[in-house]
């Protein structure tokens with residue numbers, strides 16, 4: 423579906439793994455080569471993403487199948503919305519860096535919802551666009567928790583050491599199982615932001631130079 427022209431790179435990892443930090447650094451690298459590059463995230467800034475953030479903060483309660491379906495629906499809106507959707511940006515030749523995509527749904531929601539059903543919910547998104555590459559930033563749950571709680575009074579519903587430990591294990595298992603189908607790079611996130619960024623650039627620069 424669609425005629426993708428821009429490069430689509432997705433960052434994955436547990437909360438606090440350093441995704442947004444690395445997305446900004448990669449965007450700078452890409453723009454240094456005079457390539458138009460936009461960053462985006464899931465949950466998106468659209469109506470379903472805004473609703474999801476209220477569930478994530480605990481302000482409203484919902485059960486996990488509802489959240490699973492909402493994450494998948496938000497993803498379709500994030501892809502297809504005609505104003506600033508990922509497909510529109512890629513079709514315009516813009517490189518897109520997204521903080522999370524389908525693997526987040528698989529890893530986070532499969533803790534309590536059958537993975538097969540989550541994959542079905544994401545079939546349409548995978549048909550619309552598969553990332554050129556997924557970058558998984560791997561950090562220990564201890565490091566992640568230390569980072570997400572630093573200077574914050576409140577945490578989101580998934581930001582517990584137990585949940586992040588389970589989610590990280592699920593990510594690693596899924597990456598292993600899907601290495602023939604998806605292009606996935608695992609990056610050690612327990613280094614300085616600059617070292618990680620240099621490593622990522624060395625692995626993805628071939629898309630841009």
Ligand SMILES: Nc1ncnc2c1ncn2[C@@H]1O[C@H](COP(=O)(O)OP(=O)(O)O)[C@@H](O)[C@H]1O
Nearest residue numbers: 437438439440441442443444569611613614615
């Ligand atoms: N490599 C790193 N080493 C130490 N702290 C980091 C590193 N990368 C990010 N941080 C810090 O950890 C916190 C979470 O990083 P962030 O990039 O927002 O992660 P995420 O988007 O995955 O939640 C921020 O305070 C950030 O400044």
Ligand SMILES: Cc1cn([C@H]2C[C@H](O)[C@@H](COP(=O)(O)OP(=O)(O)O)O2)c(=O)[nH]c1=O
Nearest residue numbers: 436437438464465493522526527530531580
């Ligand atoms: C996109 C997506 C996110 N999530 C969760 C992961 C995070 O806990 C939260 C996103 O919150 P966010 O504040 O963006 O966290 P982070 O800094 O780690 O990216 O939503 C899912 O559980 N399933 C999904 O499909």
